Amino acid sequence: MSEGTTTTRGSFASNFGFMMAAVGSAVGLGNIWKFPYITGEYGGGAFVLVYLVCITMVGLPLMYAELIIGRRGGSDILGALRKLTQSKGALGTAFSYLTGLMAVLSAFLMLAFYSVVAGWAVYFFLLSVGLIPAVEFGNATVFDELAANARTSAICHTVFMLMTIGVVTLGVHRGIEFLCKTLMPLLFVILTAMLGYVAYTGGLDQSLSFLFRPDFSKLTSSAVLEALGHAFFTLSLGMGAMVTYGSYLKEEGRVIRDSVAIAALDTIVALLAGTVIFAVVFQGDLEPSAGPGLLFQTLPELFVNMPGGRFVACVFFGLVVFAAWSSAISLLEVVVAYFVDEWKWPRFVAAGGIGAGIWALGLACAMGVMMTQDTTLQDGLDDIVSRYMLPIGGLLIAIAAGWLVLPEDGLSGFRHMVKGGAVFGGIWQFLIRFVTPIMVTIVLLWQMGLFDAWLKGETPAPPAEKGELAAPKEPAG
Numbered sequence: 001m002s003e004g005t006t007t008t009r010g011s012f013a014s015n016f017g018f019m020m021a022a023v024g025s026a027v028g029l030g031n032i033w034k035f036p037y038i039t040g041e042y043g044g045g046a047f048v049l050v051y052l053v054c055i056t057m058v059g060l061p062l063m064y065a066e067l068i069i070g071r072r073g074g075s076d077i078l079g080a081l082r083k084l085t086q087s088k089g090a091l092g093t094a095f096s097y098l099t100g101l102m103a104v105l106s107a108f109l110m111l112a113f114y115s116v117v118a119g120w121a122v123y124f125f126l127l128s129v130g131l132i133p134a135v136e137f138g139n140a141t142v143f144d145e146l147a148a149n150a151r152t153s154a155i156c157h158t159v160f161m162l163m164t165i166g167v168v169t170l171g172v173h174r175g176i177e178f179l180c181k182t183l184m185p186l187l188f189v190i191l192t193a194m195l196g197y198v199a200y201t202g203g204l205d206q207s208l209s210f211l212f213r214p215d216f217s218k219l220t221s222s223a224v225l226e227a228l229g230h231a232f233f234t235l236s237l238g239m240g241a242m243v244t245y246g247s248y249l250k251e252e253g254r255v256i257r258d259s260v261a262i263a264a265l266d267t268i269v270a271l272l273a274g275t276v277i278f279a280v281v282f283q284g285d286l287e288p289s290a291g292p293g294l295l296f297q298t299l300p301e302l303f304v305n306m307p308g309g310r311f312v313a314c315v316f317f318g319l320v321v322f323a324a325w326s327s328a329i330s331l332l333e334v335v336v337a338y339f340v341d342e343w344k345w346p347r348f349v350a351a352g353g354i355g356a357g358i359w360a361l362g363l364a365c366a367m368g369v370m371m372t373q374d375t376t377l378q379d380g381l382d383d384i385v386s387r388y389m390l391p392i393g394g395l396l397i398a399i400a401a402g403w404l405v406l407p408e409d410g411l412s413g414f415r416h417m418v419k420g421g422a423v424f425g426g427i428w429q430f431l432i433r434f435v436t437p438i439m440v441t442i443v444l445l446w447q448m449g450l451f452d453a454w455l456k457g458e459t460p461a462p463p464a465e466k467g468e469l470a471a472p473k474e475p476a477g
């Protein structure tokens, strides 16, 4: 097996290390914060079912496509695409620049607002540990005050960015792999322990039937589209994170198995987190449709009244911080890999310099700078990236993998399958060439409002859910 070009630019030492880093990227605020609240808003079981179909039909093929492009291209997203589309001449080069630069820009912009939300999780962690004695944990107004308090938000965002820059500076093996190998198993242990805890405190039955008993009368077409959009976000697709991690893989024999395992583990974490969170919500006799405030507002209020709740809350927010941290690292790594591979910057310069730029943009978000008269920079960036740039990136990567990359590269992962490689390879090729682009185009047209007339008559989506990570605009619960 070729070692590729990984020696000078760093690589994962083991497949397990790679897996934990990739799962770390996928498992983030999308699983613990966004998935439960959109599931709550869209009525539970039926939405979950559609989400699972989207993960399998669109997420999984694209996950493999990104990993194999990274592995075969052996470089940052732009370099990897440029190498693999060489046979298409100028078209391939132009396409690679378009896709690569957009992915790098998406990662840059996204980390700015992601870090602000992650900073709030840092704040709630410190609060639950008792390190911010002036504020009472569990008080319903804490979150609104935090979101409105520029200074505190800015400090928490700064702490989180420093944590992220520090790990990326240490490199792929010593930084990212080491941290994720430690954090991810711990995250699974904590989630399982929390499942045991809610089995004891109550609400588990209701939570399970809410999540797993589909009621199709609650399923709206906007729920279907939301599920597809979220499949991208939660699997870290459409911005080159998986391409970049794939490029640090030493061998490709396990790419198929790894793709399935990453998607499965990400889904398991989302379902586990949802089960735990809704059990707490039902145990507290609340409605599951609290919206974006579910994690930061509803849960702290409920935790304080539960046995050992304060301790559980601090473990829980620790988990949220871990999850967001390993995702943020993968976002910064996309940009850093680009500057290291394309511009030959030393890693610490790229991590520090780019990190500082992202920090400055995030600072503007945390300070409540406005983008337009009625949209904050935080919500505006979130909207642009989550609703447009990620799906467009996913569409371009799917087109590249399906039509521009030579089949000997695109299908190489399937050659390692003991049985059925040709059949599964054929299915993948069909999905990535036709199904993914068509479904993503539908989501994009929806985001642009082209289906509004058709969707009329359904309850319009509340404004706060427009962006993936929008701050709650109204009190929850």
Ligand code: PHE
Pocket (backbone or CB within 6 Å): 025, 026, 027, 028, 029, 030, 031, 233, 234, 235, 236, 237, 239, 241, 327, 328, 330, 331
């Ligand atoms: N997958 C992450 C989450 O669920 C978000 C993310 C998207 C991270 C894209 C990296 C790249 O929160």
